[in-house]
Amino acid sequence: MAAATLLYAQSGGVTAVINATAAAVIETGRRHGLRVLAARDGILGVLREELIDTTPLPASTVTALGRTPGGAFGSCRYKLGSLDADRAKYQRLIDVFRAHDVRYFLYNGGNDSADTALKVSRLAAEFDYPLACIGVPKTVDNDLAVTDTCPGFGSAAKYTAVSVREAALDVAAMASTSTKVFVYEAMGRHAGWLAAAAGLAGRTADDAPHVILFPERAFDEPAFLAKVREVVERVGHCVVVASEGIRAADGTFVADAGGGKDAFGHSQLGGVAPLLAARVKDSLGYKVHWTVPDYLQRSARHLASETDLEQAVAVGRAAVDYAVKGRNAVMPVIVRTRDRPYRWKIEPAPLEDIANHERTMPDDFIREDGYGITDAARRYLEPLIRGEAPPKYGRDGLPKYVRIPLPCIEKRLPAFEA
Amino acid sequence: MAAATLLYAQSGGVTAVINATAAAVIETGRRHGLRVLAARDGILGVLREELIDTTPLPASTVTALGRTPGGAFGSCRYKLGSLDADRAKYQRLIDVFRAHDVRYFLYNGGNDSADTALKVSRLAAEFDYPLACIGVPKTVDNDLAVTDTCPGFGSAAKYTAVSVREAALDVAAMASTSTKVFVYEAMGRHAGWLAAAAGLAGRTADDAPHVILFPERAFDEPAFLAKVREVVERVGHCVVVASEGIRAADGTFVADAGGGKDAFGHSQLGGVAPLLAARVKDSLGYKVHWTVPDYLQRSARHLASETDLEQAVAVGRAAVDYAVKGRNAVMPVIVRTRDRPYRWKIEPAPLEDIANHERTMPDDFIREDGYGITDAARRYLEPLIRGEAPPKYGRDGLPKYVRIPLPCIEKRLPAFEA
Incomplete structure (x- = not known):
């Protein structure tokens, strides 16, 4: 048989x-x-x-x-x-x-x-x-119902927390004369799971990330800018993590404000991070840097x-x-x-x-001021990024990843236009 | 004593x-x-x-x-x-x-x-x-004279090559119905050392990165777009690595074209990657994603x-x-x-x-067509990214990094306005 x-x-x-x-x-x-x-x-x-x-x-x-x-x-x-x-x-x-x-x-x-x-x-x-x-x-969106978490999310979450911790040390070292505000854009069009994971990078209010922006909370630009200023004045620098999906109170995506066309009719593919960075620079005058890791966060x-x-x-x-x-x-x-x-x-x-069904982030995972995560969020998130499982590396210093040959077996049916 | x-x-x-x-x-x-x-x-x-x-x-x-x-x-x-x-x-x-x-x-x-x-x-x-x-x-700029390389560069180079290899696998998996072009922006305002390091991610012409843009070569938009199209048609997708410092033939930074102000007088902090991505989208119609790792690449x-x-x-x-x-x-x-x-x-x-003195990238490190690295570049770069030296991780899944207390010793001189 x-x-x-x-x-x-x-x-x-x-x-x-x-x-x-x-x-x-x-x-x-x-x-x-x-x-x-x-x-x-x-x-x-x-x-x-x-x-x-x-x-x-x-x-x-x-x-x-x-x-x-x-x-x-x-x-x-x-x-x-x-x-x-x-x-x-x-x-x-x-x-x-x-x-x-x-x-x-x-x-x-x-x-x-x-x-x-x-x-x-x-x-x-x-x-x-x-x-x-x-x-x-x-x-990586972690939005499936029933399951405690979705495979793929934990690794993207670990990437996010580690990257924010590392970049924050860089910013802290240079803040006296250089970049004072750093904006990190996390994936998450509808839910702030990855932005929340960034919160694991710090423990106290003075640790980065100092401000997290969730799609679950309406983006309030004046309040955000005031918060950034307050952090810079207290800590000396400010690390912001923003979900790509944050929206204004009227429901429009903040990122779309940076999209559209330039004077030459060319598309502008902005992203949230460069837009927030520009607002910080214009309004507060701080030197600012930003990152959009994009696919790096889900392929790391x-x-x-x-x-x-x-x-x-x-x-x-x-x-x-x-x-x-x-x-x-x-x-x-x-x-x-x-x-x-x-x-x-x-x-x-x-x-x-x-x-x-869509799993949304529980309301009690977001701090009351809207700019950070709660202990309940930590309790949920922490185990998901635990443990390391590095790939094998070659003598060339690069991970040994394989590509699978993809020859298809013989077809038995007429073609179908999908 | x-x-x-x-x-x-x-x-x-x-x-x-x-x-x-x-x-x-x-x-x-x-x-x-x-x-x-x-x-x-x-x-x-x-x-x-x-x-x-x-x-x-x-x-x-x-x-x-x-x-x-x-x-x-x-x-x-x-x-x-x-x-x-x-x-x-x-x-x-x-x-x-x-x-x-x-x-x-x-x-x-x-x-x-x-x-x-x-x-x-x-x-x-x-x-x-x-x-x-x-x-x-x-x-990380690797631009010091005399020394074979500068500490800091090798790690940033390894980050670049690994990240490009990983993201390229993501793009390859999705290209049939989603993103066909991915643009990675590497640090390097004056020299393309880190962009060159991305070249280590691939071996053959069909491996990512398919196109590298160096500040050492004038950026020619029509030629670039033709190259991207050729790669997409041959390989199915195209991974581009661009130095932040690429310039047009007249010497102006390409990134500055994306800067300036928007219609509301707000600053646009563009970067090269989103700008190139927009050009690809407008001219070739491909779905495109981009990343600007910024400080992540030098703090990883x-x-x-x-x-x-x-x-x-x-x-x-x-x-x-x-x-x-x-x-x-x-x-x-x-x-x-x-x-x-x-x-x-x-x-x-x-x-x-x-x-x-400034160390520039040797001319024979860049391929004749201007879009890749030569064997001479590989011979130089490969050893610099060799070997892994991971940090210790805590039980929380995060690297154990320390912060040093910074109390200063007693001053013995009058204050000085620096």
């Missing part, structure tokens, strides 16, 4: 540890005697029948994959609509599963992916096609959190185990059983409870 | 490893039985007679100092002019040395600091004040190069040894004795040969 086939796909933004989940899926699948396919570029690869057979990959390559950031099989930003609106596409997914005898579909992603996995499982049932659909959690495998890495591996393993045990329409989630010391376990949660 | 006194000061931009030099100075000074003072905020601290006695620091604190980024004793941007123009200040330096019986002055910095140290040594001789002035090399002690760290320690030790041996107006420099394997030693070089 041929080995049963498992198909793994990942969609949405990649992380420093998503390949660790992929490697765990492959390794666990092998232990169960499965053939593990990976979709090229996420759900698009399924629609296009672009499937990679991971069987030929040597075990050492799979191990190295687990230490490589990015998404080795590719990912995509591609949202499937409702079953009615996109019925042909859902139908196509089932056709592709059927053509390659896929009995287990593991879909790694955020809210949208959980929703897609749920719909696919319903359609398969409708068609009487035997398929186990398992969601796998992932996102060299600074991965060991906790995060362990969880990324654990959800990959559990997803395969659930599939083989006949579970369907579930996602392995992280359940926190204790804060100090942090203890967690993996449990299956219905995709229904996760799809299309 | 009281212990002879050594005074250490650092000026200019700080680095990930300048504290390693400071720690080495303190440890070596102690071995020689010296009292080691450190000036607060660099040369300003000498002028203001703000001197910190390092004697009470426990050995374990000094060791931890050696693993901490930033500049624990502070630094400054403050340039002394000619002996004629600033005679009162030079005179003040000698007065402060005399008041505290300073016989050895170690000045850690770049070109300006070497020049200052040289002038101080001349004035001391003129006044018959017995003083050994030793320069100590440091700068968590990603220090072991080679760089060893050299930072070696110059600190040698500087004290030279001082005690009665050398004057010299700087310990790094001499490369072999490329592969990299071998180096420390030798004293006259400050005269270093002060006010």
